[in-house]
Amino acid sequence: MAFDIAALGRWVALFRDRVSDEQERLTALDSAIGDADHGANMARGTAAAVAKLESATPTTVGEFGKAVGMALVSTVGGASGPLYGTFFLRFGASGGDGAELDGPALAAALRAGLEGVVSRGKAEPGDKTMIDAMTPAVDAFEAGASDLVSAARSAARAARAGSDATEPLVARKGRASYLGERSAGHLDPGSVSTALLFEALAAAAEEVSA
Amino acid sequence: MAFDIAALGRWVALFRDRVSDEQERLTALDSAIGDADHGANMARGTAAAVAKLESATPTTVGEFGKAVGMALVSTVGGASGPLYGTFFLRFGASGGDGAELDGPALAAALRAGLEGVVSRGKAEPGDKTMIDAMTPAVDAFEAGASDLVSAARSAARAARAGSDATEPLVARKGRASYLGERSAGHLDPGSVSTALLFEALAAAAEEVSA
Amino acid sequence: MGSEEQAMKKLIGDTAAVVTDALVGMEAALPQLRVDHENRVVLRATPKDAGKVALVSGGGSGHEPLHGGYVGYGMLDAACAGEVFTSPTPDQVLAATSAVDRGAGVLHIVKNYTGDVMNFEMAAELAEAEVASVLVHDDVAVEDSLYTAGRRGVGLTVLLEKIVGAAAEEGAPLDEVVRIAEAVSAQGRSMGMALTSCTVPAAGKPTFDLPDDEMEIGIGIHGEPGRRRVKVAPAPEIAEMLVDPILHDFDAAGGPVIAMLNGMGGSPLLELYLMYGEVAKLLEKAGVRVARTLVGDYITSLDMAGCSLTLLRADDEMLRLWDAPVETPGLRWGR
C-alpha cells in the first residue's frame, strides 16, 4: 500500500475540511494568546491549496508539494503561511519525481517537512508552537511506518497529544511569547491545526486502504 | 411681604440644589433628544451663579440679575446659557435699583425675564422648549401676585404642568428639532430645569414668609 | 474621581476638567499654537499680518480636530473650545475676537445650533472689532424650514474654514471673505450615520443605546440619535443612504465637487477608505465629478463609530483656494 498523487490530494482536501469545520475554534485559540486570525489564515490557505491541486494537476510528489506549498505561502501570510508552506515544499522535494510514497518514503517526506519548519521558524520543542505537535507525530509515524494506516493513526494521536501538552507551557516563539506568563493555560493554535493535518493524513490513509 | 436680595439669593441657591439633585435626570432627558449635557451645563452654571453672588454681594435687584445672568452666560454655553442668562439679566433690569421686590414687582420681573428668553431664542409656546414651562408659570404668578407664597406655588405647579405637556410634542426649536417625529414621547429637558427654577422660587417664598 | 468615572473607558483624569486638560496637552504638542487657558481659546503662536481679516470659529469640544486643529496659516486665527458638545460662551468668543483682530475685521464661522448662534451673537454684540458672521447649515438629514431651528452645521465647516481661510490669508477684505463664505455655505451638503453612540465624559455612559443589529441614519455631530434607526447594512447600502439624500437635495452633476468622507471618531481608517470606494462608485454613476477628496477623521463625535459624507460644488475660485497652502495640525499642504 502507498499514497499516490490522488491520495495525497485527498489528504489536503480532508485537511481543508477539518480546518473549515474548526475554523472558529482555531481563531478563538488565537484570540486568547495571538491575534485572532489563525482560523481565517488556515481556511484561506487550505482552500487555495485544494484549488491549486485541481488546476495544476501534479503528476509527481515533487509537483504536489510545490503546488500545495506555494499555494500556502502565497495566500496565508502570517507565521503559518511560510511554515506550512515550507513543510509541503520540503515534503515534495523529498518525494521528488516519484508518483507515490510507500510507508518509509512517506516517513522520510514528513521528516523533511518537519525539518523545513524547524529551519524556517527556529523553534524548539517546548517553545509552544506547531513543532510540539509535529515532532512527536513524525516520530510516531517513523516508528510504525511499515503499516501506513496504523502509522498515520498513531501519528495523529501523537500530534493531538503533543498539542494538548502545549497548554501549560509559557510560549517562547510566535506571538504568544509576547504574553509571557499569561500564555500558559492555553493551547497553541498552530499545534491544533497540526493535529488536524495528521488526523487528515490518518483519514486519507484509511480511505487508501479501504 | 417681599423678596429682598438675600431671598433672591436663596432662590438661586435652592435652584442650584435642585439642579444638582436632578443633574443626572436632566442629562438623561437631554440624551434622549439632545446631546447629553443639560445636567452638566445647569449644574456648572448655577454653581457659578451662587459663587458669583457670594463674591459680588449685590445690593440692588439690578446688580443681582446682572451677577446671576452674567455668571450663567459666562459659564454655561450651549442654548441654556444665553437663555437663562438673558432671563436673569432682564429680571434684574426690571427690578432696577430697588433692594427688594413685592408681589407685583416680582411678577413684572419674571415677565421681563420671559420676554428676554423669547426674544433671544425666538421660540413659541408649543415648540417644545423651556418657554412651554416658563410661559404658564409667569401667567400663573401674575394671576396671584398679591400673595407671594401662593403665587409662587401656583407658578411652580404651572411650570411643572407645562413641562409635562411637552412630552407628546414634536420639537420645532433647539436640538430636539433635528429628530423630527422622534422627538415626541420625551420631556423637553429645558422645560424640566425651568420647573426646578419655579419650584425653587416657591421654596424661597416659603422661607421668606416663615 | 468617583468609582463611576474610574470605570469609564477614557484617557482622562478629572471628568470636569477634560477640555482644560486637553488644551494643556495640545499646547505642549504643538509649538505653532498658543492657548489662552483662561478663556480656552486656541490661537496661532505667530498672529497673521496686520490688515488681514481674521477668522474665529469654535463650538463644543469633542469634534477634534475641529476647531482647534484648524488654527494656523491659511485657516483659522482662533478657535474657542466649549465644554464637550456645548457651545462656547460669549466671553470666550469675545476674547478670541479681540485677540485676533488685525484691524480688517473678524469673521465668525458659526455652526447652526441654537446655542452656538446665540453665544456668538452675544459676543458680536459686545465686540469692538468689526464682526461679520457666516452660518454653516449643511445637514440634509434635517428639514430646511423657516419654522424650526433649521439645518445643523456639520462637515461643511471643515471645507469652509479651509477655503475662506485661504481667502483671508491672501488679504481679501471682509466683504469678499463674507461673499466667499456665503457661497461655500450655499453650495455644500452633508449626511451622516452612526453605528454606535458615543460617551460624553461628564455623562459617563453612551448617549443612547443602539442594539447590536441597528444603526442610526441622519445623525449630527453631538452623539445624538439620527432621523431614523434601521438594521445594520453592508457598506454599499450605507453609501446609498448617504449619497441619495444629498443628490436629492441639490444637483451635483456637471461641475466639480470637493468630497469629504469623514469618520465620526470610532471607525478605523480602513473602513473609511472602504466606504469612500462605495461612495465614489455611486457618485460616478450619478455623473458627479469629484475634483478633490478628503478621507479621515476631520469632524468627529468623540468615539462614535460611523461616518458622514460632505459634497461641495466648487467653482474655480473655491478650487484654487482649496489648493492654496495650509499649515494646521489637522490639515496641511503646500508648506
Add this chain to the structure above:
Amino acid sequence: MGSEEQAMKKLIGDTAAVVTDALVGMEAALPQLRVDHENRVVLRATPKDAGKVALVSGGGSGHEPLHGGYVGYGMLDAACAGEVFTSPTPDQVLAATSAVDRGAGVLHIVKNYTGDVMNFEMAAELAEAEVASVLVHDDVAVEDSLYTAGRRGVGLTVLLEKIVGAAAEEGAPLDEVVRIAEAVSAQGRSMGMALTSCTVPAAGKPTFDLPDDEMEIGIGIHGEPGRRRVKVAPAPEIAEMLVDPILHDFDAAGGPVIAMLNGMGGSPLLELYLMYGEVAKLLEKAGVRVARTLVGDYITSLDMAGCSLTLLRADDEMLRLWDAPVETPGLRWGR
C-alpha cells in the same frame, strides 16, 4: 452576507474582501497613489528618480495609516497590505520590491513578528534587486531575549519610515540608508495600553473580553491582550505606566527625543492630547527634552481604544531628516 456579519458594527461589505475593498477606496481617494490590486501593493503614482534606494514596508492591515498611508515623497515607495493583522505573503513583497527597484537597491522595513520576518525573508531570497532589511523591535513591554521571538515592532516604525525615507529621497546609497535605519531602530522604544479590545472583521467579535473596569498594559498592535491587566486608572497614572518602562529601559535624558503619542484607533483626539499633556509633564520631570512631537492615530489596532508612547533619541542627523519634506496621506509637511 450572513446574519452574523450583518450585526457587526463595521463599515464593510464582504468580510473576506475588506482589505481589497479598502484598497479600491484608497486609490479612488488618493490620486498620488497607485494600487497593484492583484498583489495588494500600494505604490507612488510617480516613482522616485532612478538611482535612488527604494523603501518597501508592509504588514497586516488594520494599522492604518500604516503602511499604505506612508507611501509617497520622502517616505515609502511601496507598502504591502496583508490580510487584517496577517503579514503579507512573499509574493506581495516580491512584487513590491520589483516594482520599486530603481537600480540602487531596496530596503525592507520589517516589524519584528515571526510571520513578517519569515515572509519578507522568503521574498528577499527570491528578489533580483539588491535587498537589505531592517528590523523594528521597540516594544519594551516584551522581554528582550535571545531565546524568544524578541521584542515586537510597534510605533517606532512610523518614525523610522519617515527618517529613513528622507535619507533615501536625498539619494543616500543603500549602506548609508541601512546605517541610519539601524541607528533609528537602536534608539527608539515604545509602550502601549488598551482600554478596549478590537474587532477583527473575519472574527466578528472582540479579540478579548475586557471588563468595564479593567485595562490592558503592554499591548502590541494586533488587538492582543497585553502583559498585564489592571484596574482602569486616570490619565496621569496611565502616563506613568507608559513613561516609566521606557525610561527604565534606556536613558533618554540629555539629548533631544522625538515623541509620538499614538492613538490605537478608538480613542478620540481630545483624549490623546490630554494624555500627551500628562506624558509631557513626566518627561519634563525626568529631564527628557522633547524636540519634536506627534499626537494622533499613526499606527492603530482597528477600533481599539487606548494609546502608545514612542520615544526616539534623535541625533542631529535624525532631526534634520525628520524635518525634511514629506508628502504622504498620513504624514505631510514641507510640500
